[in-house]
Amino acid sequence: MACKAKSNSSNSPEKIKVGAERTELYIPKLEGKKVGLVVNHTSQINETHLLDSLISLGINVQKIFAPEHGFRGKADAGEHINNEIDQKTGISIVSLYGKNKKPSNEQLKGLDILVFDIQDVGVRFYTYISTLHYIIGVAAGNDIPLIVLDRPNPNGHYVDGPVREEGFESFVGIDPIPVVYGMTIGELAQMINAEGWASSKKADLSVITCENYDHLTKYSLPIKPSPNLPNDQSILLYPSICFFEPTKISVGRGTDTQFQVIGGPDKNLGLYTFTPVDKPGANNPVNEGIQCYGLNLTEVNAYEQGFDITYLFEFYQKYSDKKGFFTNERFFNLLVGNDWLLKDLKDGKTAEEVKSKWQDDINKFKIKRSKHLLYPDFN
Numbered sequence: 001m002a003c004k005a006k007s008n009s010s011n012s013p014e015k016i017k018v019g020a021e022r023t024e025l026y027i028p029k030l031e032g033k034k035v036g037l038v039v040n041h042t043s044q045i046n047e048t049h050l051l052d053s054l055i056s057l058g059i060n061v062q063k064i065f066a067p068e069h070g071f072r073g074k075a076d077a078g079e080h081i082n083n084e085i086d087q088k089t090g091i092s093i094v095s096l097y098g099k100n101k102k103p104s105n106e107q108l109k110g111l112d113i114l115v116f117d118i119q120d121v122g123v124r125f126y127t128y129i130s131t132l133h134y135i136i137g138v139a140a141g142n143d144i145p146l147i148v149l150d151r152p153n154p155n156g157h158y159v160d161g162p163v164r165e166e167g168f169e170s171f172v173g174i175d176p177i178p179v180v181y182g183m184t185i186g187e188l189a190q191m192i193n194a195e196g197w198a199s200s201k202k203a204d205l206s207v208i209t210c211e212n213y214d215h216l217t218k219y220s221l222p223i224k225p226s227p228n229l230p231n232d233q234s235i236l237l238y239p240s241i242c243f244f245e246p247t248k249i250s251v252g253r254g255t256d257t258q259f260q261v262i263g264g265p266d267k268n269l270g271l272y273t274f275t276p277v278d279k280p281g282a283n284n285p286v287n288e289g290i291q292c293y294g295l296n297l298t299e300v301n302a303y304e305q306g307f308d309i310t311y312l313f314e315f316y317q318k319y320s321d322k323k324g325f326f327t328n329e330r331f332f333n334l335l336v337g338n339d340w341l342l343k344d345l346k347d348g349k350t351a352e353e354v355k356s357k358w359q360d361d362i363n364k365f366k367i368k369r370s371k372h373l374l375y376p377d378f379n
Contacts, residue, residue: 016219019149019186019208020045020117023057026147026208030059033112036103036144038065038096038135040128042119042151042223050117050149055089062111064093065103067118067131097127101171102134108142116148119225120185122155123239124164125172125335128225132189133174136205137198145204150186150374152210152219154235157378158182159369160307161239163361164337173337178358178365180239180307182215184374191372207374214376218303227281228252234259236302243312243335246328248319250276250292254285262311263287263294268318272296313351322346 019026020043035054037043043050054061064071064086071086071093084093094100094107116135118128132148139146161179175197181188186207192198193205213219224230229238238259244251249269252261254276261274270293276285294315319325326332326342333339344354370377 014212016152016213016217017211018151019210020050020053020151022208022211023053026115026149026206027057027059029145029147029206030054030113030115032060034060034062034110036063036065036108036111036114037061038067038114038116038118038131040066040071040118042221042225043117043149044223050115051086051089051091061089061091063107064091065096065107065135066093067096067128096131096134101131102138105138105142108138108144111144114139114144114146116146116185116189117151118185119151119221119223120153120188121221121225121229121235121238122153122180122182123242124161124175124177124179124181124337125242126225126238127171129185129188130171130174132185133192133198136189136192136203139205140193140199140201140203143204145206146189147206147208148186148189150184150207150209152213152217153182153184153215154219154221154232155180155239156182156184156215156217156219157303158306159362159366161309161362162337162341162358163365168334168337168339170334172331172334178362179337181365181369182378183369183372184210184213187369187372187374190374191369194372195368209374215373215378216376228258230256230258231260233298233300233302236305237297237300240302240305240308241297241311243309243332244315245286245335246331247326248286248321248324249294249315250274250286252276253282254279254288257296257298258282260298261294261296262315263292264315264319265290265292266318266320267293268320269315270294309355310351313345313354316345 045053120128159182163178164173164176193203220232229235241251241262249264252258255274273291275291276287
């Protein structure tokens, strides 16, 4: 079930209202219930956290479930996060990162309803959507209704990249979707639930949609979604350059231009230089203390460019020590969602040759995607 959004063109002056702001549509569903929240620092109604808003409205929030980067969003990527207590409210926080990627039946005991409200960036390997997948599964398995408060997708204006293939399931690629899937988190929730990806049993799912949003709406995130995605440019470039993570190439972690510069310890890679350093949110970054040569992408029109695998192919071709380029080929294949792209890269195939290989899968995905959209599409 979903509350339909009003159509909006990309040039509309009307302010977007995210799902969380439309309290009149979901507060009645929470009144008198014991509520569990799946939230983080992005779960805001204007400048107030959803948790605080619900408590002020008399909603009985019993438990908080927090994804990667933690409830306050300050933890480094992949950092272990312990269960804790929210000091402001005294409510217990359960980490959904590390070994415990989904709530246990014991942790869900006593809850009447779950609310999911996390800002996504529309990229398959961004792990908030894997948390969503698991929440849908446990909601279905425990007969607990789930409300998803929708938020715009800053990469929601296109679909591209290889579709994750069978055998490459992981926390950075849990569902068979492309790298850039062009859906809001609410639309994706509907797809996961309807397609039975998280559970053969359907969850009792409601999506509270955004107002004044469509898939051509440019949306600037009011809060950075994680420590190393600090601005719009980094979010738009993220799908194209995250593949460098399991390589000797830095993506700017340990600088002030995270996911906006790429470079490594090889002068063949470009004239732009930077040196990563250890800093909050970027502990022990790749090439720490080493001067890197490469590209500054801060001025690239990343919105128009979309997903561009050319950077990976060009850097691999220029890199002198090709045997040392990759630091974790298994992880690279999980990010990509297959093992043939790596083989093609090593065999000297061009970026265009490789890109042509996933077009049929993209077309099939778009047909499936169209059944679950809640907003006017980009085509």
